[in-house]
Structure formats: C-alpha cells, structure tokens
Amino acid sequence: MNTTVVGVLQFVLLIASAPLLGALIARVKAFIQRRQGLPLWRPYADLAKLLRKQDLVPSSASPLFRFAPAVLAATTVLAAAFVPLFHGSALLGFAGDFVIFVYLLALGRFFLGLGALDSGSSFGGMGASREMMVSALAEAPLLLGLVSVAILAQRANIVEMVTWTLGQNFFDISAVHAVAFAALAMVAVAETGRMPVDNPTTHLELTMIHEAMVLEYSGPSLALIEWAQAVKLHMVFALLVGLFVPWGMATSLTLAGLGPALGIYILKLLALVLVVGLLESTIAKFRMYVVPEFLGIAAALAMLAVVFTALMRR
Amino acid sequence: MTQPLFQGHLLILAALPLLVLFGWRSPGYRRLAPALLVASALAGLSATILAWRTGQFPVLDLSHILPFPFILGLDRLSSVFVFLIAAVSAAATVFTLPYVERHYSHGRQAWIWVFLPLFVLSMIVVVTAGSAFAFLFGWELMTLFSAALVAVDGDSPERRHNLVIYLLMMHAGAAAVLACFLLFLPYAPGLTFTAIRAAGGVLPPARTIATLLLAFVGFSTKAGVIPIHVWLPKAHPIAPSPVSALMSGLMLKTAIYGLVRFGFDFFPHVDAWWGYTILLAGAVSALLGILYALTERDLKRLLAYSSVENVGITYLGLGSALVFQSQGASTWAGLALVGALAHTVNHAFFKSLLFLGAGSVSLTTHTLNLDELGGLLKRMPFTGASMLVASCSIAGLPFFNGFVGEWLLFRSFLGGATLPNAGAHIALPLAAGILALVGGLSAACFLQVFGIAFLGRPRDVEAEYAEEAPAGMWIGTGLLALACAAVGVYPKLLLGPLSQLASQLTGNQNAADALGLLPAVLPILAIAVLAVVFLAAALPRATRVTATWACGLPGLSPRMQYTATAFSKPLRSVFAVVYKPDRRVEVLPDNRPYFPATVTYRSVRTTSFEQSLYRPAVDAVVAAAQQLRRLHTGNIQMYLLYIFLTLILLLALVRVLR
Numbered sequence: 005m006n007t008t009v010v011g012v013l014q015f016v017l018l019i020a021s022a023p024l025l026g027a028l029i030a031r032v033k034a035f036i037q038r039r040q041g042l043p044l045w046r047p048y049a050d051l052a053k054l055l056r057k058q059d060l061v062p063s064s065a066s067p068l069f070r071f072a073p074a075v076l077a078a079t080t081v082l083a084a085a086f087v088p089l090f091h092g093s094a095l096l097g098f099a100g101d102f103v104i105f106v107y108l109l110a111l112g113r114f115f116l117g118l119g120a121l122d123s124g125s126s127f128g129g130m131g132a133s134r135e136m137m138v139s140a141l142a143e144a145p146l147l148l149g150l151v152s153v154a155i156l157a158q159r160a161n162i163v164e165m166v167t168w169t170l171g172q173n174f175f176d177i178s179a180v181h182a183v184a185f186a187a188l189a190m191v192a193v194a195e196t197g198r199m200p201v202d203n204p205t206t207h208l209e210l211t212m213i214h215e216a217m218v219l220e221y222s223g224p225s226l227a228l229i230e231w232a233q234a235v236k237l238h239m240v241f242a243l244l245v246g247l248f249v250p251w252g253m254a255t256s257l258t259l260a261g262l263g264p265a266l267g268i269y270i271l272k273l274l275a276l277v278l279v280v281g282l283l284e285s286t287i288a289k290f291r292m293y294v295v296p297e298f299l300g301i302a303a304a305l306a307m308l309a310v311v312f313t314a315l316m317r318r
Numbered sequence: 319m320t321q322p323l324f325q326g327h328l329l330i331l332a333a334l335p336l337l338v339l340f341g342w343r344s345p346g347y348r349r350l351a352p353a354l355l356v357a358s359a360l361a362g363l364s365a366t367i368l369a370w371r372t373g374q375f376p377v378l379d380l381s382h383i384l385p386f387p388f389i390l391g392l393d394r395l396s397s398v399f400v401f402l403i404a405a406v407s408a409a410a411t412v413f414t415l416p417y418v419e420r421h422y423s424h425g426r427q428a429w430i431w432v433f434l435p436l437f438v439l440s441m442i443v444v445v446t447a448g449s450a451f452a453f454l455f456g457w458e459l460m461t462l463f464s465a466a467l468v469a470v471d472g473d474s475p476e477r478r479h480n481l482v483i484y485l486l487m488m489h490a491g492a493a494a495v496l497a498c499f500l501l502f503l504p505y506a507p508g509l510t511f512t513a514i515r516a517a518g519g520v521l522p523p524a525r526t527i528a529t530l531l532l533a534f535v536g537f538s539t540k541a542g543v544i545p546i547h548v549w550l551p552k553a554h555p556i557a558p559s560p561v562s563a564l565m566s567g568l569m570l571k572t573a574i575y576g577l578v579r580f581g582f583d584f585f586p587h588v589d590a591w592w593g594y595t596i597l598l599a600g601a602v603s604a605l606l607g608i609l610y611a612l613t614e615r616d617l618k619r620l621l622a623y624s625s626v627e628n629v630g631i632t633y634l635g636l637g638s639a640l641v642f643q644s645q646g647a648s649t650w651a652g653l654a655l656v657g658a659l660a661h662t663v664n665h666a667f668f669k670s671l672l673f674l675g676a677g678s679v680s681l682t683t684h685t686l687n688l689d690e691l692g693g694l695l696k697r698m699p700f701t702g703a704s705m706l707v708a709s710c711s712i713a714g715l716p717f718f719n720g721f722v723g724e725w726l727l728f729r730s731f732l733g734g735a736t737l738p739n740a741g742a743h744i745a746l747p748l749a750a751g752i753l754a755l756v757g758g759l760s761a762a763c764f765l766q767v768f769g770i771a772f773l774g775r776p777r778d779v780e781a782e783y784a785e786e787a788p789a790g791m792w793i794g795t796g797l798l799a800l801a802c803a804a805v806g807v808y809p810k811l812l813l814g815p816l817s818q819l820a821s822q823l824t825g826n827q828n829a830a831d832a833l834g835l836l837p838a839v840l841p842i843l844a845i846a847v848l849a850v851v852f853l854a855a856a857l858p859r860a861t862r863v864t865a866t867w868a869c870g871l872p873g874l875s876p877r878m879q880y881t882a883t884a885f886s887k888p889l890r891s892v893f894a895v896v897y898k899p900d901r902r903v904e905v906l907p908d909n910r911p912y913f914p915a916t917v918t919y920r921s922v923r924t925t926s927f928e929q930s931l932y933r934p935a936v937d938a939v940v941a942a943a944q945q946l947r948r949l950h951t952g953n954i955q956m957y958l959l960y961i962f963l964t965l966i967l968l969l970a971l972v973r974v975l976r
Binding site: 055058059060061062063064065066068070071073074075077078079081082096098099101103104107108110111113114117118120121122123124125126128129130132133134136137139140141142143144145146147148151152154155158160219220223224225228292293296303306307310311313314 | 693721729743748761773774859863864
C-alpha cells in the first residue's frame with residue numbers, strides 16, 4: 005500500500021463518516037436524558053431526503069445564493085484533505101500549511117455569510133452578523149494556538165506537526181501543549197458551532213447563530229451545508245487528536261500497522277464524542293455576549309502558550 | 319530601449335497638461351487625454367519590465383539644467399513602484415473618462431485631465447528620485463496636485479476645512495521628511511542617493527537615531543498611521559472616486575517606499591528599535607483602523623479607514639523585516655519584506671478597485687450610505703462581480719491576492735521563534751495574533767460591505783432602479799479584479815520579482831528560496847476547489863423560485879432586512895471600550911410607546927483622536943500663547959529692554975559654550 009492509497013482512505017473515511025459523528029453525540033445526549041435517541045443512520049437518511057427535494061430560491065436572491073453552499077462544501081472538503089487521521093500523512097498533506105487550512109475555512113464561511121445576506125430576510129443578516137462576530141474573535145486564539153505548536157515543532161505543515169508530536173515521548177510533553185490544547189479546544193467549540201457557544205438544535209431567533217444563516221436554504225443546497233458542517237466537526241476532532249494525542253498513529257504502510265491504528269483512532273474519537281455529549285448535557289448555552297469572554301479566555305491561553313515557547317528554549 | 323521608454327513615460331505625463339490647457343476647446347482632447355495617459359502608463363510598464371529583464375536601469379540626470387542635483391532613475395525597488403503606479407493609473411484612467419463626463423461640466427473635466435497626469439507624474443518622481451531634491455520636489459507636488467484634484471470636485475465650508483487639515487498635516491510630514499534628508503548634509507555632499515548611501519554607514523549614532531525617527535514620523539504622516547491619520551478619513555472621501563483610488567491605492571504607498579529606502583538601502587544596518595517602533599505603530603493602526611471602519615456607514619469613509627488598517631498590516635511586515643535584519647536573520651527578513659511589499663502591491667490593486675466601485679455605485683444610486691443600498695449585484699452584475707473579488711481580496715481569503723501577503727507575514731512571524739533574542743521570540747509570534755484578529759475583523763467588515771450593498775433586496779428607491787455603470791467604468795474595475803484574481807491564484811507572478819528584490823535589499827541570495835513551496839501550492843488548490851465547486855453546483859436538482867419565508871406573515875418589506883448598522887452591532891458591543899458609543903433612541907409620539915409613528919436610532923462613536931489628542935495639544939499651545947501675550951505690553955521701552963536682555967543672555971551663552 006502506498007501513501008496515496010492511505011491518503012485517499014483517510015480522506016474518504018473523514019468525509020463519509022462525518023454525519024455519523026453528530027448522530028453519536030446525539031445518542032450520548034439521549035442516553036443521559038433517558039431517551040431512546042435517533043438511529044445512527046438517520047443523518048444519512050436526512051441527507052438523502054434533502055438531495056431528492058426541490059431547491060427553493062428566494063425571488064430576490066442573486067446567483068450567488070446557489071453558489072455559496074458549493075463554495076462552502078468545496079473549501080471544507082479541501083481542508084479535510086490536509087488532516088491526518090490514523091496514519092502520519094494526508095491526501096494533500098504537502099500543501100497543508102496551517103494558515104491555508106484556517107483561511108480555507110474562512111473562505112467557505114464568508115460565502116455562506118454572503119448567501120445568508122442574499123436571502124433578503126432578517127434571519128440571514130442576524131446569523132451572518134453573529135457568525136462573523138464569533139469567527140472574528142476565534143481567529144486570533146486559533147492561529148496563536150497553532151503558532152505555538154508550530155514553534156515547538158519548527159514546522160508549519162499540519163502533517164509534519166502531527167508526525168513531530170508523534171515522535172515525542174508522551175511524558176516529555178510540555179506545558180505549551182497543555183495550554184495550547186485548552187485554547188484550541190475552546191476555539192473548536194466555537195468553530196463547529198457546538199454548545200455552549202451555539203446550539204445546533206435550536207431554532208429560536210434569540211439564540212441561533214449558524215441555523216439562522218442557513219434558514220432560507222433547502223433541498224440539495226441545505227444537504228451540502230449540513231454535510232460540510234459535519235465534515236468540519238470531524239475534521240476539527242481529527243486535528244485536536246492529531247496535534248495533541250497522536251500516539252497510536254501508524255507510521256508504517258503495512259496492514260498490520262494500519263489496522264490497530266485505525267482501531268485506536270476510532271477509540272479516541274469515541275472518547276471525544278463521549279466528552280462532548282456529556283458536556284453538552286450538563287452545561288447551558290451561553291448568552292450571546294458571554295461568547296466574547298469565552299473566546300477572550302481562549303486568546304489569553306493561546307498567548308500564554310506562545311510566551312511559554314520562549315521560556316522553554318534551550 | 320528602456321531609456322526612451324522611461325523618458326517617453328515621463329514626457330507624456332509632463333506634456334499632457336499643457337496639451338489639455340491649450341487645446342481644450344477642440345473636442346478631440348477629450349479622447350486624446352485619456353488615450354495619452356494610458357499610452358504613457360504602457361510605456362512605463364514596458365520600461366520597468368524590460369529594465370527588470372535586461373538589468374539595464376534607465377537614469378535621467380537633469381542636474382545640469384537645474385540649480386540643484388535632480389536625478390530620476392530606476393532600480394529594482396523603484397521599478398516595482400513605477401510598475402504599480404502605471405498599472406493602477408491605467409485602469410483608473412479607463413474608469414475616469416466616463417466618470418468625469420457624467421459628473422463635471424466641460425471646464426472642470428479639463429482641469430481633471432490637467433491635474434491627473436501631474437499627480438501621477440509627481441508620484442513617479444518620488445519613487446524614481448535619485449537625489450533628495452528630486453524626492454522632495456515630487457513629495458510636495460504630490461500633496462498639492464492631489465489637493466487640487468479634490469478642489470476640482472466642489473466647494474463647501476466643510477470641504478475647505480478638510481482640505482486645510484490635509485494640507486497642514488502633509489506639510490508637517492514633509493517638514494519631517496525634509497529634515498531627515500538634511501541631517502545627512504555634511505556627510506553626503508549634494509544629497510544624491512549615491513552619496514547618502516555612502517554616508518549611511520558613517521553617520522554618528524545620534525544623527526542616525528534622529529534621522530530614523532524623523533523618517534518614521536514623516537513617512538507615517540503620509541501613510542496615515544494612527545494617531546497621525548486624521549487627515550486620511552477626511553481627504554479621501556471628498557475626492558472624486560478615481561482620485562480617491564489613486565490616493566489610497568498609490569499615494570500612501572510612496573510612504574512605504576520611503577521607509578524601505580531608508581531601512582534597507584540608505585543604512586547598511588538599522589537597530590532593532592526602529593523595527594519595533596514600526597511594528598507597534600502597525601499593530602495599533604491595523605487594529606484601530608479596521609475597528610473604526612466597521613462602524614462607518616459611508617462607503618468611502620469606511621474604505622479610508624480600511625486603508626489605515628492595511629497600511630498597518632504592511633507596517634507589521636516591514637517592522638518584523640527590520641527586526642529580523644537587525645538580528646542578522648536575513649532569510650526571514652527577506653520573507654517578511656516580500657510579505658510587506660506583496661501586501662503593498664495587492665492593497666493598491668484591491669483598494670483602488672473598491673474606490674472605483676464606490677464611484678460606480680454612487681453614480682447610479684446617488685448615495686454611498688450602505689443602509690440605503692442593497693440588491694445591486696443583480697442590477698450591476700459587472701461592477702458587482704469585481705467588487706466581490708475586491709471584498710474577498712481585502713478580507714484576505716485564499717485564491718484572492720490579499721491572502722498572499724498576509725500568508726507570508728504569518729509565516730515570517732513564526733521565524734521570530736528562531737531568533738536568539740527572547741523579546742523577538744515573544745513579540746513576533748504574538749504579532750501573528752494581531753494579524754489574525756485584524757483578518758477576522760476585516761472579513762466581517764467586507765462581508766458587511768458586499769452583503770449589505772450588493773445582495774438581498776434594495777433598501778431604497780434609488781438602489782431599486784440602479785443600472786450598470788457605463789462600459790468604461792466596469793472595464794476599469796474589471797481589469798483590476800482580473801489582476802487581483804490572477805495574483806491570488808498564481809502568486810508567482812508577484813512573488814517572483816519581489817523575492818529577487820528582497821534578496822537584493824537584504825543581501826541574502828537565499829531570501830527567494832525561503833518562499834519554498836508557497837507559490838506552487840495555491841494554483842493546485844485553486845483548481846481543486848474550482849473542480850469541487852462545479853461538481854457541487856452541478857448536483858441534479860429542481861429549483862423553484864419562491865418568496866422569502868416571512869414567518870407566515872403577508873410579506874417581508876426590504877426594511878426588515880439587516881442593515882449595516884445592525885450587522886456590525888455585535889462587534890460594536892464587544893469593542894464598546896474602543897468606541898464609547900453615544901446611543902439615542904427617539905420614539906415619536908411620546909404618548910404611544912408601543913405603537914409609535916417613528917423610531918429613530920442613532921449610535922455614534924465618541925472617541926476620536928481629534929478630541930482626545932489634537933484638541934488638548936492645540937489648547938495647550940493656545941494657553942501658552944496667552945501667557946506669552948503678557949510680554950506684549952505695547953510699550954517701546956519694554957521692547958528695548960527685551961532686546962537688551964536677549965543680547966546679554968546670548969553673550970553669556972557664547973561665553974559659557976566657549
């Protein structure tokens with residue numbers, strides 16, 4: 005097996021299993037609430053249903069309205085090709101500079117925001133305005149957190165950063181990693197629109213952010229958006245796992261190496277799913293204006309991580 | 319071949335005003351003036367490209383016919399700026415022809431065509447100057463001709479006030495620039511750049527510090543760095559659109575040129591403090607600039623503040639390049655310098671495009687208030703498409719040119735961690751955080767600009783009946799948009815020459831290699847993204863056009879959409895400490911709070927540097943003058959006493975100093 009095949013495998017796994025992740029989190033929450041919960045194939049059925057349905061376009065909208073979900077999907081999928089899952093490589097790993105990764109996601113978000121404003125309803129503007137507030141404030145901690153890890157690894161390529169961490173001894177890991185992990189985990193919550201920053205299941209205009217943006221979308225366009233959102237969640241999970249707990253990842257290209265690595269990766273994901281499910285069941289969504297404070301703490305932690313890199317130098 | 323092209327470029331620019339002045343009564347000049355202006359730009363473009371290729375840089379020495387050394391010439395640094403000025407002014411000229419025909423009477427049009435070439439010429443003189451006199455000559459004329467172009471547009475007390483502030487601050491800045499050249503004087507006879515370069519190494523330390531400080535203040539005034547930016551949001555919005563485009567897109571860049579000239583050419587080694595000063599000024603300008611831009615409703619004022627932000631970003635790159643260079647890390651210095659120069663070039667393209675687009679919008683809708691616009695993309699598709707490209711570029715999104723410079727800056731900030739100096743190790747990576755925050759805020763700001771003005775439904779009648787601008791205008795913006803997209807997808811176009819320049823300036827041949835894979839990656843990714851976009855857009859689907867969902871109510875009115883004021887509200891609340899807003903809600907009539915006839919909401923920023931910095935300074939000067947006035951008794955005996963006392967004082971001083 006060569007790297008390209010493994011790259012394609014990881015890429016397909018990331019994209020195809022993404023909707024499952026959301027269903028698993030919902031299942032954990034249902035278990036805690038003593039409900040039966042959705043069947044795990046339900047997100048796929050939803051997507052299939054949306055793909056068959058009509059696409060409703062507001063009469064005031066320009067061609068950009070239909071174009072926006074495609075851009076979101078394309079940038080998200082491309083960014084997904086930068087992230088390693090269970091082997092220290094990725095399909096487009098050579099191009100996967102962390103700055104490009106972050107800004108590809110920004111490109112998708114920008115177009116989705118434009119689509120939202122194009123719908124001509126106040127919900128679109130509301131969602132776009134709030135989403136841009138959250139993402140503008142999340143950008144600094146996100147990049148600073150990545151910068152601190154990149155400084156330690158002396159590399160800016162995501163795959164190389166992951167393989168560098170993989171080569172370190174777990175018990176030698178520094179305070180930088182701990183602080184950067186805390187910052188990036190907080191940013192991840194905001195970026196993926198999970199509780200307590202945003203509630204993906206709400207449709208209350210006082211609180212919704214992402215859902216308000218996509219309110220006017222239907223049919224295949226909505227399917228693209230939902231799926232891109234799911235891919236983003238999986239991708240962010242994979243990035244956190246890869247940057248901070250990559251141990252167990254395969255370094256060889258043999259089946260004997262890849263099999264257990266895949267198993268370990270799935271276990272790590274399930275652990276994350278459990279944590280997120282538990283968290284979302286136990287905390288309430290923040291008020292809108294607490295989110296900046298939350299992200300401010302993340303920014304302070306990320307700055308601390310950068311300062312620590314200077315202290316740790318030999 | 320480069321010599322005649324370069325001379326032709328200058329000659330047409332200098333002769334055109336005379337031609338227009340003497341021949342404006344004949345109808346032909348109206349076509350002739352823009353045609354000649356474009357021809358001169360093409361001559362300039364080919365001169366720089368040829369010079370770059372062949373390495374034969376033309377020099378024009380006029381010292382023998384003038385009373386002082388006056389040398390114009392190209393080198394690699396100048397050619398980049400000449401290329402930029404020629405390219406942007408060519409696109410702006412194409413735009414200007416229909417623009418002035420629809421805005422101005424016959425006579426005013428003629429004045430525009432007189433001053434426009436002179437303004438371009440003065441900028442060319444600044445960036446090609448080979449002696450301090452030529453530089454200052456161009457520097458002063460640049461101010462005067464741009465002011466003249468603003469004055470052609472119209473006259474009102476407010477405009478005069480703004481113009482006076484502009485001229486005052488520019489002259490204060492020019493005084494600092496003049497002083498920093500004069501400090502070279504005993505060491506660099508004739509003040510030619512060759513002599514200055516030779517003197518740079520032998521200047522006493524105190525003089526070096528004074529020179530660098532004065533250069534920083536002088537150039538920063540021109541660049542519009544906070545807190546000496548107050549002229550910029552006053553002067554840029556009142557100029558005709560093509561002139562605002564040249565002022566924001568090109569004139570500010572001459573300050574960057576000056577700083578690079580001083581930091582990397584005149585002085586063989588500049589201490590780190592100068593780099594840190596520029597870095598700090600850049601961080602403040604970038605952050606405050608974009609925060610002020612976010613609150614603006616007037617498109618041109620918003621763009622003016624965003625120029626402050628972008629100059630700040632360039633300063634971040636320039637400052638870090640100087641810090642790297644002072645620490646001997648010339649490879650990283652090269653990378654940061656390429657980033658700063660790339661952002662300079664990119665900003666020139668997308669900012670002039672945005673100002674021109676604003677001109678098209680105001681031509682057809684007669685307003686620049688974002689809250690009255692909407693739905694323009696369907697009504698002006700060509701202008702709208704170029705404005706979309708410009709908005710994506712300025713937001714720093716990949717596959718558009720704004721990303722290229724910011725990307726290089728992020729990468730070079732990482733290099734700070736390789737420096738032995740702990741301060742640089744912390745300061746430079748933290749600058750990445752500032753850049754990220756600024757990038758996020760500018761994405762929000764320009765999502766607002768494009769989304770509110772060009773998407774959704776028109777918020778006012780004027781926007782409802784908007785039409786596409788005349789062909790020349792959208793061709794002008796379209797050309798700039800093509801340049802933005804081309805550099806964004808294939809950055810080697812820009813980074814190739816700039817890295818050669820950076821290797822020369824930093825004296826490190828490896829500076830070009832530091833780019834590594836960066837330029838090659840973007841075209842591949844662009845193709846991949848386009849392929850997936852087309853795949854996704856080609857999904858089989860049935861489309862039905864319906865009304866926007868209105869929660870079951872009879873219908874939505876366009877006024878129910880979010881306005882720019884509403885859009886920026888969350889961010890304005892988060893950064894309330896910067897704005898200290900004064901909010902007023904007025905509900906009329908008073909006695910029916912639940913069913914009012916009108917509700918007006920007003921929220922204005924109360925913080926301003928004019929109020930908190932300039933006003934107290936002026937007050938202090940006036941108060942001091944009031945005290946000094948007591949000396950003026952009007953009594954001749956008292957004045958004789960003053961003269962006598964001064965004489966004694968001076969004699970004593972001479973005695974002590976001996």
